[in-house]
Amino acid sequence: MTTEDTPNHRTRVAAERRGKTRAKLLESALLVFAQKGAGAVIDDVIAHAGMARGSFYNYFRTNEELLAAVADEINDELLRAIDPVVLRCDDPAERIACGTRLLLHTVRRFPLYGGFMARLPFPAANSGLLGARFLARDVRLGVATRRFADIGWRVGADMLVGVMLSAACSTAREPLSPAYPDASARAMxxxxxxxxxxxxxxxxxxxxxxxxxxxxxxxxxxxxSVGRD
Amino acid sequence: MTTEDTPNHRTRVAAERRGKTRAKLLESALLVFAQKGAGAVIDDVIAHAGMARGSFYNYFRTNEELLAAVADEINDELLRAIDPVVLRCDDPAERIACGTRLLLHTVRRFPLYGGFMARLPFPAANSGLLGARFLARDVRLGVATRRFADIGWRVGADMLVGVMLSAACSTAREPLSPAYPDASARAMxxxxxxxxxxxxxxxxxxxxxxxxxxxxxxxxxxxxSVGRD
Structure with missing residues (x-):
C-alpha cells in the first residue's frame, strides 16, 4: 500500500474536497444573491457553481440554510479580523471608534457584502451582525464606566447595529463616499x-x-465579482 | 329594476367586497409572518384568512408581492398619521425629535409590527421605511440650515433609518422599555x-x-393578535 492509498490519506483528501465544494457553494451564493436579490434560488447558485442539484443537498437542506451559512462565515471572518485590533485599546470609546471605522471601510471596499446583506431578513443579517458582537460589549463597558452617557446599553447597541447594517445596505444603492466611515463613526x-x-x-x-x-x-x-463584470 | 339591481350598485358592491377581501389578506399576512417568520408561505396565509388558494391569486401573484403590499400599507398609514404632526414644527431638530419619538412609541405599542419588519429583507423594509420618508427630508433641512453638524445628509439619513429599523426588529426579541423611545431620540x-x-x-x-x-x-x-393569544 503506497501512502496515497492509506485510509487516512483517502479520508483527508475526501475532507479537503468536501471543504472546497462547500466553499465554492458559499462563494456562488454570495455572488448570486448580491446580484439577483432575494428572488435567487438554489438553481441559480448551483448553475453558478457548475454543480449538480443532487450534490447541493449533500451540503445544505434549504436556501435559508445556505444563506445563513454565508452570513455566519462572513460575520465570523470579520469578527476574527477586527476584534483583536479593537481589543488593543482599553478605552471603550476608542474601541467603538476603531471598530466601526474598520467595519465601515470594509463595507466600502466590498460592496458585494452590502448587496448580500440587503437581501437577508433582519434577524439573519443581525445574528452576529457584521461580526460586530464587540459593539454591544463595548457599549456596556462604556456605559458601566461612565465613559458614555447613561444611554442604556440596549439603546446604544441597537443603534450601532442598525447604523452598521443601514450603511452596508446603503452600498447596494450607491457607493459610500470616502468621508462616510469617519463621519458616521463620529456621529455614533x-x-x-x-x-x-x-x-x-x-x-x-x-x-x-x-x-x-x-x-x-x-x-x-x-x-x-470584479473579474467577471 | 330596483336600486339594488342597477349595474352601478352591483359594481360598487363588487368593489367593496374586493377591498374587504384584500384587506383580510393583508391582515392575515401581517399576523402569520410576524409569528411564523420568513418561512411562512401563501398556504399559511390563506388558511388563516379562511380563503381558497385560487382566490388568493386574484389579488397577488406571489408571496413577495403580498409582503410588499403589507409593508407599503403600514408605511403609508404611518406616514399619513405622523408627517402632518411633524410638519407643525418648523425646526428640523424638533421635527426629528417628534417624528422619531412618535415612530418609536408606535413600534413599542405594536410589537406585531417589529415582528413583521424583522422578517423582511432590508430593501423591502426600507422602502419608505416606517413611513419615515420625512426623516431624510428633515436631515437635509437641518444640515442645509446649519441647525445640525455638517454630517452629510446621507450619513444622517442612513443612521436614522437604521436606528428606527433596528428598534423595530429589537421588539421581535424583547419588548422596548418605556424609556427607550426618548433615550433613542436623544442619542440621535x-x-x-x-x-x-x-x-x-x-x-x-x-x-x-x-x-x-x-x-x-x-x-x-x-x-x-391580542384577541387570539
Missing part, C-alpha cells in the same frame, strides 16, 4: 455622549493596518 | 450635532396627541 460617538472635540479626535486617529486574509470568503468573492 | 439628536441640553429639552417636549385611525391595518391586526 456623539450619540453615545462624547463631545464633538473628543469624537473628532478619536475618529482622526490613524487606523491600524488591517487586511482580511486571502482565504476570506469576502475577498475571494469580490475578486471573482 | 446628539449624533446630528445637538448638545446634550438641547437634545434633552427637545425629547422632553409633550408629544402631540397621536392615534392611528381605527381602519389602520396595524391596529386591526394587533387587536386580532
Amino acid at each position: 460617538l456623539r450619540a453615545l455622549g462624547l463631545d464633538e472635540v473628543e469624537a473628532a479626535r478619536l475618529t482622526a486617529l490613524p487606523l491600524p493596518a488591517f487586511e482580511l486574509p486571502p482565504s476570506s470568503l469576502l475577498r475571494r468573492a469580490q475578486l471573482l | 439628536l446628539r449624533a446630528l450635532g445637538l448638545d446634550e441640553v438641547e437634545a434633552a429639552r427637545l425629547t422632553a417636549l409633550p408629544l402631540p396627541a397621536f392615534e392611528l385611525p381605527p381602519s389602520s391595518l396595524l391596529r386591526r391586526a394587533q387587536l386580532l
Whole structure:
C-alpha cells in the first residue's frame, strides 16, 4: 500500500474536497444573491457553481440554510479580523471608534457584502451582525464606566447595529463616499455622549493596518465579482 | 329594476367586497409572518384568512408581492398619521425629535409590527421605511440650515433609518422599555450635532396627541393578535 492509498490519506483528501465544494457553494451564493436579490434560488447558485442539484443537498437542506451559512462565515471572518485590533485599546470609546471605522471601510471596499446583506431578513443579517458582537460589549463597558452617557446599553447597541447594517445596505444603492466611515463613526460617538472635540479626535486617529486574509470568503468573492463584470 | 339591481350598485358592491377581501389578506399576512417568520408561505396565509388558494391569486401573484403590499400599507398609514404632526414644527431638530419619538412609541405599542419588519429583507423594509420618508427630508433641512453638524445628509439619513429599523426588529426579541423611545431620540439628536441640553429639552417636549385611525391595518391586526393569544 503506497501512502496515497492509506485510509487516512483517502479520508483527508475526501475532507479537503468536501471543504472546497462547500466553499465554492458559499462563494456562488454570495455572488448570486448580491446580484439577483432575494428572488435567487438554489438553481441559480448551483448553475453558478457548475454543480449538480443532487450534490447541493449533500451540503445544505434549504436556501435559508445556505444563506445563513454565508452570513455566519462572513460575520465570523470579520469578527476574527477586527476584534483583536479593537481589543488593543482599553478605552471603550476608542474601541467603538476603531471598530466601526474598520467595519465601515470594509463595507466600502466590498460592496458585494452590502448587496448580500440587503437581501437577508433582519434577524439573519443581525445574528452576529457584521461580526460586530464587540459593539454591544463595548457599549456596556462604556456605559458601566461612565465613559458614555447613561444611554442604556440596549439603546446604544441597537443603534450601532442598525447604523452598521443601514450603511452596508446603503452600498447596494450607491457607493459610500470616502468621508462616510469617519463621519458616521463620529456621529455614533456623539450619540453615545462624547463631545464633538473628543469624537473628532478619536475618529482622526490613524487606523491600524488591517487586511482580511486571502482565504476570506469576502475577498475571494469580490475578486471573482470584479473579474467577471 | 330596483336600486339594488342597477349595474352601478352591483359594481360598487363588487368593489367593496374586493377591498374587504384584500384587506383580510393583508391582515392575515401581517399576523402569520410576524409569528411564523420568513418561512411562512401563501398556504399559511390563506388558511388563516379562511380563503381558497385560487382566490388568493386574484389579488397577488406571489408571496413577495403580498409582503410588499403589507409593508407599503403600514408605511403609508404611518406616514399619513405622523408627517402632518411633524410638519407643525418648523425646526428640523424638533421635527426629528417628534417624528422619531412618535415612530418609536408606535413600534413599542405594536410589537406585531417589529415582528413583521424583522422578517423582511432590508430593501423591502426600507422602502419608505416606517413611513419615515420625512426623516431624510428633515436631515437635509437641518444640515442645509446649519441647525445640525455638517454630517452629510446621507450619513444622517442612513443612521436614522437604521436606528428606527433596528428598534423595530429589537421588539421581535424583547419588548422596548418605556424609556427607550426618548433615550433613542436623544442619542440621535446628539449624533446630528445637538448638545446634550438641547437634545434633552427637545425629547422632553409633550408629544402631540397621536392615534392611528381605527381602519389602520396595524391596529386591526394587533387587536386580532391580542384577541387570539
